[in-house]
Amino acid sequence: MQSFFATLADAGTSSEWLAIANIILSALLVQWMLRNRRLYRNSREEQAHQRDLIENLSEGIYRSSLDGHQLSANKALVRLNGYDSEQQMLGCVSDIGKEWYVEPGRRDEFRAILRRDGFVENFVSEIYRHKTRERIWITESARLVYDKKTGNPVYYEGSVREITEMMDRLKAEELLSKLSSQVPGGLFQFVRSSAGSYSIPYASRGFRTIFGLLDDEELGRPRRFLDMIEEIDRPTFASVLRTSHETMEPLDIEFRAVDSLGKAKWLRLSAKPEAIDGAVMWHGYVNDISVRKKNEMEIEKLxxxxxxxxxxxxxxxxxxxxxxxxxxxxxxxxxxxxxxxxxxxxxxxxxxxxxxxxxxxxxxxxxxxxxxxxxxxxxxxxxxxxxxxxxxxxxxxxxxxxxxxxxxxxxxxxxxxxxxxxxxxxxxxxxxxxxxxxxxxxxxxxxxxxxxxxxxxxxxxxxxxxxxxxxxxxxxxSERYRLLNDFKAALSNDTLELYFQPQMDDNGRIVGAEALCRWHHPEHGTLLPERFVPLTEQFGLIREFGNVVLAKGVAELARWQNLNATSRLRLALNINVQSFSCEDFVPNLTALISHHGIDARLLTLELTESVMAKDRKLIARRMNELKQLGVRLSLDDFGSGYSSLAHLKRLPFDELKIDGSFIADIETGESDRALVKSILGTARTLNLTAVAEHVENVRQEAFLRAFGCDFFQGYLYSPALTGDCFVEFVERRQMGDLLGDLPQIRQSA
Missing domain, CATH: 3.30.70.270 (Reverse transcriptase/Diguanylate cyclase domain)
Structure with missing residues (x-):
């Protein structure tokens, strides 16, 4: 090759060389043109073949502008819409969304998915055959086509296939709805022949998944599935199936099963029988309801x-x-x-x-x-x-x-x-x-x-x-009525006494106490509120009892304010909702506060969740009157009732007090732990102080601290104490703070 170019160089620019070069270049040009012509012809032929292929497909193919106007359609799509030519169809269709889809808004759903994902697959819709207005079912797939230079979508193209015959076979609208919305579950057909033998002619992939079968695994005999049902539920299942066969009524049953992989689950099976040539075929649906059953059983257990x-x-x-x-x-x-x-x-x-x-x-x-x-x-x-x-x-x-x-x-x-x-x-x-x-x-x-x-x-x-x-x-x-008479006397002879259980903050400092009533009965000894409070509620003594507790509590708070150790401590009093509903409750409390000269901000009234079941306008008005006095309000035993968070948000509470029964089981009960965490989260959301009662060991305390509890009370710190003992407890605690020996003060649980 080098010698060839050397010869050309030696030839210089002679006329002979120019003629030869011209001939060579012409030949090369002709050869290049013939090759491109051949490629162009092949390309045109390929495009023609593709157009013929698209035109003769049994599936409708179309191209549409981004705003939804159809630009082209093949013969199959033209026939599907009842027209004779593409030109005729494109001229008659003006608004695909309104003229084509039976369900309003279905076209918008299709386009929304297309815009979001760039494609749509197997979008099932009921439409009108455009020319005849006959209602048919189709499945549609499409994709956006983008400009290669700008990357912007320029149009979309897709395919349409009529599935009316398949949809007609499905019949049941409920099954169709579940299939269309892709609800987990399995479809099946189950046959009992006239001779009494059973077979499963059809089972969907969902059915196989529920029973732990591979997609290509043989179903085998129906007995295999009966053996998967828990033994305790088999007689009921057999009875329901037999009744459905005899009466030709649908069957619907929930039962426990263990699939072929050994996984236990709850299943619900629904099926409708159909008589076919002496046999009976059930068309059915089975669904895994394990999660629902677990939740139901947990709720029932709680x-x-x-x-x-x-x-x-x-x-x-x-x-x-x-x-x-x-x-x-x-x-x-x-x-x-x-x-x-x-x-x-x-x-x-x-x-x-x-x-x-x-x-x-x-x-x-x-x-x-x-x-x-x-x-x-x-x-x-x-x-x-x-x-x-x-x-x-x-x-x-x-x-x-x-x-x-x-x-x-x-x-x-x-x-x-x-x-x-x-x-x-x-x-x-x-x-x-x-x-x-x-x-x-x-x-x-x-x-x-x-x-x-x-x-x-x-x-x-x-x-x-x-x-x-x-x-x-x-x-x-009866003892009950004797106790009632004794209690009536106790209301007037001052044998009721308030005990005080300390409330601690997360640094171990005493912030206040809850007052707990004790009745010193001459025969039965010291009685707790559980023994005598029901008497007050049953026999109409709750108002008198509430007034005694309120008077004793405010008097004690006044005594605290005159002592250095307790002057800034809060006192919580339990108020029965019946007593709280009395018209003179707020005036009586106002008079007590004024008489004793206490700082009302240090008084907390604890109300149970039943307060929200009363006249909400009345309760809200009364609570707002108390807030104007400066009194704090606490929702006691939160979680044990049926409080509505919407109502809770509207009422002027300052704190939530977690029911002690939940605290007792947070170490072992997953549901109690979840509930306590939820309550603490609710308190934070509503900007309320959270108080936990019945805290009995450091493990419970650690859990509550970890999830944001503000104050604690229980046997971990101290039992309920008499008024004098409580003051001594506070003084010892404060002395311990000064000496740096705070952790030594806790009580044994």
Whole structure:
């Protein structure tokens, strides 16, 4: 090649060389032109082939401008819309969204997805065949086409396929809705032949996923799926299926199953039978409802079962008691209620802590269940109060009484055996009240009251025994009414006393205290509010009782303000909603504040969530009147009721007080931990102070601190103290602060 160019160079610019070069260049140019012509012709042919392919596809192909005007359509799309030519169709279609789609706004949904993702796949819609207005179903896919230089979308193109026949086969509108919205689940067809054999001709991918099968795995015999159903639910499933076959009614059932991968789940199966040539085919849908079932069971557990012992709680007990009374009424039989109160439980709690007390209660629950039949009910309705319902024991009251006494003796014997709690043995006993009912002599609440009265008769007789309620003698001599008369006297003879449980901040400093009422009964000793407050509510003494507590509390706060150690401490008083609703409540409190000259900002009134169930306008007005006085307002036992956050936000509360039952279980109960965190988050959101009560150990305290609790009270710091002891406690605490020995002051739980 170098010699060739050297020769050319030697030739210089002679005429011969120019002629030769011209001939060569001409030949090369002709060759290049022929090659490009061939490529162009091939390209044109390829484009023609593509146009022919598109024109002859069975699927409609189109191109549209960005504003939705159709620019082109192939023959299939023209035919789908009932026209003879592309020109005719494009001339008749002016507004695709309004003229084509049956469902208003469906076109907007399509374009919204296209703008968001740049493409749409399998968009199912019901449309009109444009020319004839016949309603048909189509599936549509499309993509945006972008300018290669600017990157901006210039138009979009897509495909349309008619699926009317398939949609007609589906029939059921509900199944179609679920399929279109891609709700998780599986479709299936299940056949029972005239000979009694079963087969599964169709199962969707969702069906396979639910039962843990691969997409290409053989379904096998239907017996395989029946074996996946939990044994306890198989008889019910078989019965429902048999009934559907006999009546040709749809079946709908929820059951437990374990799929082929060993995963347990709850399933719901719905199917409609169809008679086909002597056989029956069910067209059905199965869905995994494990999450819903788990939530339902958690809600039911929280609402109807005691979180500590797992026994039915008071609400569940009252429901079962009502049903037991109704069955006795219908069958003219007798049932028995046994009320069990553990003797000296408070002493165990106070001396060894609530952890030990809780362990003891769990063991008590197990022993009680072992004393009765499987069909009987054992429930925990209070701190140390249990009940047993014995149903259908006899048609004769005398025989029912004998059975009840035998069962009660078994319970007493079980309670007398030592309990191994913590590192020591606890010798226990219980007091039992027994009532025989026949469904004619009272409501469940009345029967429970009678059992309670009988139980107190057993306590009065020396405890560790039982008493059978006698409708003739015990109704007039009951402990409850004697206690009521004693309490009326206590309101006037000053035997009610306020105790004070310290409230601490997150630095361990005392910020105030909650006042807790104690009744020093001459016969029964010191009684807690749980024993006598229900009397005030039941017999209309709540107003007088509330006035006594309010007067004592304000007087004590005035005493604190005159002492250096307690002058800036807050005092919280529990106010019953009935007392709070009285017209003279605010005037009375105003007079007390003025008389004692206290700083009202140091007074906190604790109201329970039931306050929001009252006349909200009245309550809000009263609360605002108190806020004008400077009084702080606290929502007590938050989480135990049904507060509406919307109502809470409108009321002028300063703090939320977390119900102590949730604090007790935050170490072991996931639901309680989640609930406490939620309450603390609510307090922060609403800019409210959060107070936790019944804090009994440092683990609970650490959890509450971690999630933003402001103040704490409970046995970890101190039990409720008399007024003088509380002042001494504060002084010792402050001295400990000065000496740098603050952590040593906590009490044992």
């Amino acid at each position: 609402a109807f079962f005691d979180p500590l012992t797992g026994l039915p709680n008071r609400r569940m007990f009252m429901d079962r008691m009502g049903k037991a009374v109704q069955r006795c009424r219908e069958r003219t039989g007798c049932g028995t209620l046994i009320f069990i109160d553990l003797d000296n439980f408070k002493t165990l709690n106070d001396t060894h802590g609530h952890d030990v007390g809780d362990d003891y209660l769990v063991q008590v629950a197990k022993r009680l269940k072992n004393c009765v039949r499987a069909e009987d009910t054992v429930a925990r309705i209070g701190g140390d109060e249990f009940v047993i319902i014995l149903e259908g024991v006899s048609e004769d009251a005398a025989h029912a009484s004998r059975v009840a006494i035998m069962t009660a003796n078994k319970v007493l014997s079980a309670m007398r055996d030592d309990f191994e709690v913590g590192s020591f043995s606890h010798r226990s006993s219980a007091s039992l009240g027994v009532v025989v009912f026949d469904g004619k002599d009272g409501r469940p609440e009345e029967i429970l009251k009678q059992a309670d009265i009988a139980m107190y008769q057993a306590k009065a007789a020396g405890r560790n025994g039982m008493a059978l309620y006698d409708h003739l003698s015990m109704s007039t001599e």
